[in-house]
Amino acid sequence: MAKTKAFLQKHRWSLTGALLGALVFLILYGVRVLDPTCVDWILNNPSPDPAQHYLGWVFYRRSGWHLPYLGANYSAIYPYRTSILYTDSIPLLAVLGKLLGGVLPARFQYLGLWGLFCYAMQGGLAQALIARVGGVRPGNTAKNWASVLGAGVLVLFPALNIRMFAHTALAANWLVLLALWLWLCAEQSENRPTAAKLCLWWGILGLLCAGIHLYYLPMVGMVLVAACVQRALEKRGPAAVVLPVASFCGAALAELFVLGAFAANFAGYSNGYLSGADLANLFVPDLGASWEQEIYAGLGTTIAVVLALAGLLVQHKQAGAFFRRHKNVVIAALVLLVLDAIAAMGNTVTFAGRTLFTVPIPQVLMDFWAMFSSCARLAWLAGMLLAVAACGLVLRFWQGAAAAVLLALCAAAQGFGQRAELAKRFAAYHDAAYYENTTQLTDPAWEQLAASGQFTHLAFASFDFEHDEFWDLAAFAADHGWTSNSFYMGHMDGNLAAVTLAGEMNALAPDTLYAFVDEDALARNDFALHYYRLDGVLLGSVEPIDGLTEESADTAPAHTMTLEKSSVINGTADADGVVLSSGGELLTEAWMLFPGNYRVTLTGSGFDHSYIYARHGLINQETYKMGVNFIGIAPDEMVFEFSTGEPLYYWRTAVHALDDTPLTITAIKVEKLG
Incomplete structure (x- = not known):
């Protein structure tokens, strides 16, 4: 009891930050998601990703154990071996759940409790880091409350809120904060850890990253590199620089082996491109070329950075002394930001919405780095580091109650800037209908x-x-x-x-x-x-x-294509069909067709001003334009037939507008004649 009381007293402010994170989670998502037997809200998500994460765990739970691959899943793509890693089902929790499978309910999900844990860890670690940068002592109540308010900026960090219950494993932003805490708090403490402890702690971080989501390996790995740069500048010896890296990499690789990462069928596919970040997007919203490339660090982060710079200018003498005392940490942090920028941008450098240049890189390197093809995500590291540093510097260089007021303003602005997204999540997860069984399979x-x-x-x-x-x-x-x-x-x-x-x-x-x-x-x-x-x-x-x-x-099975799933250029697509304007193109959804004879009927208007053909081909491989026989040609209906003696993978129909005449496609029906 005495040890527990001492622990709570020592970490009371970090625990307060954790409570703030938990409270924000409960306000946004309610309590029903915490029921481990309630799974319908996962399956009802408009995105298929949460269903993949949950069902990947369920298939893995039913699959037998096959040593040495504890993470092998033989049920999801039977009879082939896959890994729990590749369903983003938070492998560490999946393995633990499988070990306890005999005592767990038949329907069991851990995603809700995981979400609560992520928000709590985000708040607790953010408070500890901000207090450290801000030079706050445990007994300074006012400044500690200010650090808790600053933690709200990280609790409302956009990547955490947007990824939660979308790419749920990726919501573990706290892994980056834990790495920063290990470097900036534990390693800078008066009781500096021994080399053995450093190896142990970084090894544990390697295990956590490999067992939660692979994208955190490079992010946390770059923090480790920064810590090693600082140790090298302090001339602490080769062992202090090399051994923690070896521990981190060795632990992660060993775990990946056990989880079956290197022994899974159908794994290791390279899409051949990198979705890089526009670094201006850290401070300017909506510059990301896609949802995956949006790296905005939030309005509150931007305000905190501005306030921190203002504080440094006003208190320039104290700021100069501060940076001189911590020059090795500052140099390492700058190295970290440069590394992260290079990794996150990929080989195409874009800034403020403009592509500046593309760096040609060898295909071998491209294939390797394509494991992290959505590399823009790596910029979350820079965003969180800037948020922590800015809030900490506001706390250090703004005096008295002003720091608390300003950090409260930053946290409020962080939420205000995401008000539409947060309101959308609140509405969805507090709607009773979201928790109902909506399966289409209702027949007894x-x-x-x-x-x-x-x-x-x-x-x-x-x-x-x-x-x-x-x-x-x-x-x-x-x-x-x-x-x-x-x-x-x-x-x-x-x-x-x-x-x-x-x-x-x-x-x-x-x-x-x-x-x-x-x-x-x-x-x-x-x-x-x-x-x-x-x-x-x-x-x-x-x-x-x-x-x-x-x-x-x-006698002639037929099926109509879903035009809303088409790719459309210079046109619009809805439930009523597709309208193409000048230079417009339509490429239908991709089908797999078995060998046979087929007839395709397109209905609409303006077909006498169009070019129509069919194509097929595997992804990122040569696409084959098919020879087809048009048996009906009219402005409102086009009909063509073709035959194939082998399966056609990713078969599509394409329609191009030839001039300014409006072109409308209301239906595309495919019949198999024999």
Whole structure:
């Protein structure tokens, strides 16, 4: 009891910061997300990513143990081996949950509690760092309260709020703060840690990064490099510089091996490009070329930086003395910012919305760095370091109550700048409907199928998870302990998966229920299966299914493309169709077509001023324009046919406007003739 009391007393201000973070989380997301048996809110998310994270864990939980790969998952893309790493399911929690699987409820999620933990850690570590930079003593109550207010800037850091329950593992911004704390607080303390302790602590950080999300490895690794630069400047010896790096890298690599990172099928795909950051975007919102490239550090961070600079100018003598005392830390911090800028920009340097130049790099390096192709995320490190440093300097160089008022203003501005996003999240997560079961699979026959024991596997005819039914079917399989042959993985070779899944249809198995989702129904007459339809989903089985009425064969299966999923240039797309203006182009959603004869019918207007063709080809490989035979040519309807003796992967139809005449496409129907 005495030790607990002493601990609470020593860390009371950091714990207060943690309470602030927890309070912000509860205000935004409520308490229902904390119920580990409540999973429907995850599956109801408009983005498929939370469903991937949760269902990846469920499939992994049902998969058997296969040493030495504790993180191997044999159920998500059966019978192939994948890793819990590649579903972004927070591997450390997934492994722990699997070890405790026998005592956990049948439906169990840890994402809600993880979110609360992330916000609490963000607040607690931010307070400790701001107080350290601000030179605050434990007994200085007023300044410690000011440091808690400053922690609000980090609790409301945009990357944390935007990624929470979207890319949930990536919401572990506190890993960066923990690395900064280890460098700026623990290593600078009066009782400087020994070399052995340094290796242990950085090794633990390597384990945490590898076991939570891989993008934190380079971010935390760069903080470690900065710490090593400082140790080198202080001439603390080669061991102090090299051994912590070896510990960090060795621990991370060992864990990745155990988690199956290097032994997973379909992994390691390079998309061949880097999504780099525009560094001006740290202070100017909406400069990111895409959502993945948005690195805005927040209005509160910008104000804190301005106030810190103002304080340094006013207190320039004290500031000069401060920086001279800490010159090695300052030099290391500048090295860190430069490294992070280089890593986050990628090989295309963009500033203030303008591309300045592109640096050609060898393909070998490109393939390696493409593991972190969304490299703009790495700029979160710079944003958090600037926020911590600015809030700390405001605390140090603004006197008395002014510092508290200014940091409160920064925290309020940080929230105000994100008011639309925060309000959207508050509304969604406090809506009772968000927690209801909204699965499309409502027919009681589904549960009869699960209880019959006839099936233990679910197989999709093709690799395509861009369908609403896909996630409902995957959830059904996971909940009932079935395997699935298709699932979405990060860093996944989609080409290999597409080819592999299509080939599996050559060997049909009686214990497998086959799902023909959307366009896959075109191939229903290609396979010797008994066909049934439940809730609009076409299912196939080698053996008849008792209690279900078999669907009669269609002579010419047809399916209409979803035009809203098309890529459109110089035009608009909605539920009513696509309208192309001058120079407009439409490229439909990608389908996988099995061998056969096909007819495509486009309806609309203005087709006599268009150019239409079909194409196919694997991602980032050569695209093949197809030879087609137009059998109907009219301004309001175009019809063409083609044949293929092999599967067509990522097949699309393209429509180009030839002049200024408006071109409208209201429907594109595809029929399989035989």
